[in-house]
Structure formats: C-alpha cells, structure tokens
Amino acid sequence: MLRSDSNKVGSVGPVHPDRRTTHPKESSTVSDIVWPVDYLPGTTDNYVSNEIIVAGLSAVQVWPQLAQPLLWPGYYRNAGEIVFHDGAGPELGAGVRFRFTTFGFPVEAEVTECQPPAPGRPARMAWHGWVEGDGDDRLDVHHAWLFEDLPGGRVRILTQETQIGGPARQLAATQPNPMLNAHQEWIEGLAGSARQML
Numbered sequence: 001m002l003r004s005d006s007n008k009v010g011s012v013g014p015v016h017p018d019r020r021t022t023h024p025k026e027s028s029t030v031s032d033i034v035w036p037v038d039y040l041p042g043t044t045d046n047y048v049s050n051e052i053i054v055a056g057l058s059a060v061q062v063w064p065q066l067a068q069p070l071l072w073p074g075y076y077r078n079a080g081e082i083v084f085h086d087g088a089g090p091e092l093g094a095g096v097r098f099r100f101t102t103f104g105f106p107v108e109a110e111v112t113e114c115q116p117p118a119p120g121r122p123a124r125m126a127w128h129g130w131v132e133g134d135g136d137d138r139l140d141v142h143h144a145w146l147f148e149d150l151p152g153g154r155v156r157i158l159t160q161e162t163q164i165g166g167p168a169r170q171l172a173a174t175q176p177n178p179m180l181n182a183h184q185e186w187i188e189g190l191a192g193s194a195r196q197m198l
Helices: 059-067 069-075 166-173 178-196
Strands: 046-055 080-084 097-102 105-115 123-131 139-150 154-164
Touching: 046 166, 046 178, 059 069, 059 123, 059 139, 059 154, 059 178, 069 080, 069 097, 069 178, 105 139, 139 166, 154 166, 154 178
Parallel strands: none
Antiparallel strands: 046 154, 080 097, 097 105, 105 123, 123 139, 139 154
C-alpha cells in the first residue's frame, strides 16, 4: 500500500508501484565538483551550474573536446583567441597556463585539476581564471567540469563556475543570466562535437 502525507513539507505524493527510483544497476550517488574554499558556491558573486546526460557517448569520447581548447570555437561561439603560455598545449594538463576570450573578457587561466577519464572514476577538469583589473574591475573565477559514465551507455556532463568581482556581480544581476545560457550552449556543443567524432 502506498502512503502519501501531502500536508508534510517535502512530500511528493504517492509513487506509482511500477516506477523505480534508480536503475537496477545504478547507484543513486553521483560525483560532485571539488571546490576551493574561496570559490564555494553561495559565497561568491556569481555561480551557475549546467548539466546534461547524453546517451550513446562516454567520458573518453567527450574528454578531448574540452581538453583541447583550440577545438572550443568550433562548437562554442563564446570562446576564442586561445593562446597557450610557456610552450604548453595543445592539450590542457595540470598547471598549464592559457588565455582565451569569453563574454568579451580576455581571461588568463591556469589548470588546477586535470583527471582524464578512467574506468570507475569520473573525469575532472578545473581552472582558475582571472581578468586583470583594479578593485571592482578585477574578475576571478573557478570553472570546473566533470564527465561521468553512467549505466546504459550514458555520460553525465557537468560544468559549474563561481566568480568573484564587479563583472561577476553585473553578470549575476542580468536576467536571464548570460553565463548560465552560454554554458548550456557550451555543454550541448561539446556533446554534439563529440558525437560527430564517432
């Protein structure tokens, strides 16, 4: 017998007996982004999170589309003028410094986390990015990505970014949030580009 306490906070009502909450071979646990303390969501000036789950792709197939920034402009119109520093590139790795333009800002960046996909663990990429400026004109960001294989030949693509500074407050106050919409275009373009490589 199903029971529903519809007067309780958080109640979702009765659950159909044929509806499972998880796939039989799937845990209900998914991985999270690892955040530096200063960039913890909810403590910064702007934060967005975008996620898609795509059938027919794997983390291994998606990874090169992010790890090779020179590919970004081919599927994401908000990234360009990509330059690697110190003889690095064309692939991102831990400690790699690079620059790109996004939202009209010339962003300097350094990779702070790089874990390529491997069986049984999600792929992770993160960078600290900054736009030079004095006082309120400076922008600092932590942009993190997670690619996680799921049962049934699916991949979870998650990107989250926190920002600190005057430009971040301006983006957060704009409705709809341009960063939220642009990052959705980025993850969908990334998945589409990976699918074209099959």
